[in-house]
Amino acid sequence: MDTVVLSLGGSILVREEDNARYIQALAEMLINVSSAIRVFVVTGGGRIARYYIREGRALGASEDFLDEMGIEATRLNARLLIAALGDHANRIPPKNYEDAVLAAERSKLVVMGGVAPGITTDAVSSILADRVGAVRLVNATVVDGVYTADPEKEPSATRIDRMTHEELLDLVGADSHRAGPNMVFDAAGASILARAKIPLMVVDGRDLENLRSAIVGKPFVGTAVS
Ligand SMILES: Nc1ncnc2c1ncn2[C@@H]1O[C@H](COP(=O)(O)OP(=O)(O)OP(=O)(O)O)[C@@H](O)[C@H]1O
Numbered sequence: 001m002d003t004v005v006l007s008l009g010g011s012i013l014v015r016e017e018d019n020a021r022y023i024q025a026l027a028e029m030l031i032n033v034s035s036a037i038r039v040f041v042v043t044g045g046g047r048i049a050r051y052y053i054r055e056g057r058a059l060g061a062s063e064d065f066l067d068e069m070g071i072e073a074t075r076l077n078a079r080l081l082i083a084a085l086g087d088h089a090n091r092i093p094p095k096n097y098e099d100a101v102l103a104a105e106r107s108k109l110v111v112m113g114g115v116a117p118g119i120t121t122d123a124v125s126s127i128l129a130d131r132v133g134a135v136r137l138v139n140a141t142v143v144d145g146v147y148t149a150d151p152e153k154e155p156s157a158t159r160i161d162r163m164t165h166e167e168l169l170d171l172v173g174a175d176s177h178r179a180g181p182n183m184v185f186d187a188a189g190a191s192i193l194a195r196a197k198i199p200l201m202v203v204d205g206r207d208l209e210n211l212r213s214a215i216v217g218k219p220f221v222g223t224a225v226s
């Protein structure tokens, strides 16, 4: 049975409007897919994490402490998805890769958040993909692929349908010195995937049919990095 890691942006899990309906539909899709594919989901922090990091920083907390708060937020987001998955997933988000692998012995779907300060959930999902021998990593986010530049700032940016890991690294690495929190996939994660030669699919997570195609390895709309 193939293994796939899904990096689920906090941007997808934490939204204002009636999100329970979306999360329920996402959970049903994942349960359905898990009969043929072992899926590990790593949830991001989104607005919840950014709130704690911003306010904590204003209160003078160290970067390490802020990261710890951010990680708690990613685990809270993991619990929201777990709430929808019920018995199909682990109950408590594993706190490290070993526990994630152990959890996979009991359930076909494993959901976790961050692991350690200084490591984004993009990097966590990349390390996990390497560790579990995933055939691909799917990054579900609020943008429908990797663009030539941030499409929110650069309206003329165009989507790149296929690219190599090196091209992705050039794109995200070039930006990393002014490390915005809003990066389609981080440089550390991209370099882990490049080294391990694990393909990355970047898709808009709001389109569940398309997300499903990316997870199962069918043609999809988005960016394929390999
Ligand atoms: N080259 C690029 N191509 C596509 N999107 C980009 C690019 N550069 C920056 N972005 C921005 O990245 C954003 C997505 O990343 P963001 O970190 O906000 O969400 P996420 O990773 O899904 O969730 P989170 O980090 O909150 O868990 C998009 O809204 C887009 O504006």
Ligand SMILES: [Mg+2]
Binding pocket: 009, 044, 181, 182, 183, 184
């Ligand atoms: Mg992000």
